[in-house]
Amino acid sequence: MQPITLYSHPLGPNPWKVAIILSSLGIPYETVFVDFKDVKNPPFIDLNPNGRLPAIIDPNKDIQLWESGAIIIYLIETYDVARDLSYDSFPERFLTHQWLHFQTSGQGPYYGQLGWFTRQTTNQPVAIERYTNEVRRVTGVLDRALSGRQWLVGDKCTFADLAFVPWQDMLCLIMGGKHDEEAFASEFPNVHGWMERMKQRPEVKRVLQEKENAMSMMGNP
Numbered sequence: 136m137q138p139i140t141l142y143s144h145p146l147g148p149n150p151w152k153v154a155i156i157l158s159s160l161g162i163p164y165e166t167v168f169v170d171f172k173d174v175k176n177p178p179f180i181d182l183n184p185n186g187r188l189p190a191i192i193d194p195n196k197d198i199q200l201w202e203s204g205a206i207i208i209y210l211i212e213t214y215d216v217a218r219d220l221s222y223d224s225f226p227e228r229f230l231t232h233q234w235l236h237f238q239t240s241g242q243g244p245y246y247g248q249l250g251w252f253t254r255q256t257t258n259q260p261v262a263i264e265r266y267t268n269e270v271r272r273v274t275g276v277l278d279r280a281l282s283g284r285q286w287l288v289g290d291k292c293t294f295a296d297l298a299f300v301p302w303q304d305m306l307c308l309i310m311g312g313k314h315d316e317e318a319f320a321s322e323f324p325n326v327h328g329w330m331e332r333m334k335q336r337p338e339v340k341r342v343l344q345e346k347e348n349a350m351s352m353m354g355n356p
């Protein structure tokens with residue numbers, strides 16, 4: 136199999152969701168980092184007209200794709216033939232899709248907005264308050280869903296669980312160092328335990344370490 140090319144950025148969590156899925160499925164891939172200043176211009180917009188990361192090129196199937204959720208579904212449907220990270224059964228198959236949609240529409244954009252407003256040099260208290268509340272609300276939704284269970288769907292870790300890792304793991308940075316990890320862990324113990332379980336998976340560990348390394352090569356965000 137030829138390696139898939141993953142267009143990524145050291146800081147942006149969305150491409151790292153795809154890296155975790157690629158890595159967890161044992162799919163060979165190579166990463167190309169694209170500077171944020173180049174994503175809205177050719178040649179990158181010829182690959183992703185929306186000018187955002189991630190995007191992939193899979194030479195094995197002659198396809199290029201963008202939008203992390205669509206890429207994850209493509210990888211799962213094409214390469215998870217053993218159903219290691221997914222289900223064929225009803226209703227589990229649809230429930231994993233439900234959680235992935237919630238991740239891409241409910242977690243990513245809100246956490247991303249909080250990160251963006253936190254990094255602004257002019258103080259934006261209304262925006263910071265709104266998105267901080269959303270981060271807590273989304274984490275609360277996950278915490279309730281995980282009550283009495285290990286994984287979001289069924290009895291195994293799926294792509295739906297793994298897709299939440301990079302954004303949830305970046306809360307310290309997103310909140311500009313104001314994130315109290317211990318208080319958050321005791322307020323949302325189910326999410327804390329779930330994140331720890333996922334971060335112990337060797338592939339997740341390896342990808343998060345790769346991200347850490349790429350971020351330190353890039354310097355402080």
Ligand SMILES: N[C@@H](CCC(=O)N[C@@H](CS)C(=O)NCC(=O)O)C(=O)O
Nearest residue numbers: 147148149171187188189202203204
């Ligand atoms: N809905 C998109 C969001 C992608 C996205 O916002 N990517 C960020 C990095 S995590 C990005 O490319 N930001 C650069 C920019 O918007 O200029 C997806 O899930 O793929």
